[in-house]
């Protein structure tokens with residue numbers, strides 16, 4: 015399978031290593047079977063350093079957020095946040111979202127992908143997470159009328175996403191997504207560079 019993320023681990027501090035090795039109750043293993051939950055589930059794919067995720071879980075306590083991130087340093091920081099605050103609406107998976115989705119046995123109401131790695135060079139375009147195969151994959155785990163939000167400041171990725179949206183037949187574009195979000199690290203970078211930030215809000219209409 016083509017990897018959509020770089021192998022950067024970031025220099026792990028002793029604190030990062032401590033939280034990675036902790037066996038925290040918020041961490042989902044590869045073979046974890048998610049039980050039915052009274053809360054609607056939101057998958058936050060590629061939460062990075064978790065700055066926005068940690069604010070959003072405080073604001074939307076009736077949503078169960080599952081943060082998915084292969085980047086170990088960001089993941090460790092989010093485990094640390096969990097251990098210090100014990101929110102009851104956060105679970106974390108350290109790995110690739112495609113693997114997680116393939117083994118997920120329940121349906122989710124929301125997916126969000128904020129500032130996915132744009133892989134702007136043409137020769138790397140196949141490493142972009144968002145493509146027709148990915149759209150097909152998520153139709154298996156979204157509830158009927160489930161919602162997906164993609165946000166990016168990359169003009170090249172915006173053009174790419176627009177092409178994928180035109181090609182696919184499962185989602186319709188909607189104007190509003192009911193779950194807001196705090197400004198993330200990559201969102202802030204985009205604002206500082208005065209990039210045009212675009213949101214794609216999609217509703218599953220057929221699968």
Ligand SMILES: C[S@@+](CC[C@H](N)C(=O)[O-])C[C@H]1O[C@@H](n2cnc3c(N)ncnc32)[C@H](O)[C@@H]1O
Nearest residue numbers: 018019060061062085110111128129198199200
């Ligand atoms: C540009 S960063 C954005 C991070 C954060 N969402 C933000 O807005 O600051 C993209 C993140 O997506 C993660 N990522 C890339 N491929 C992924 C995949 N297949 N599954 C989950 N996360 C992935 C990367 O590790 C990286 O942390």
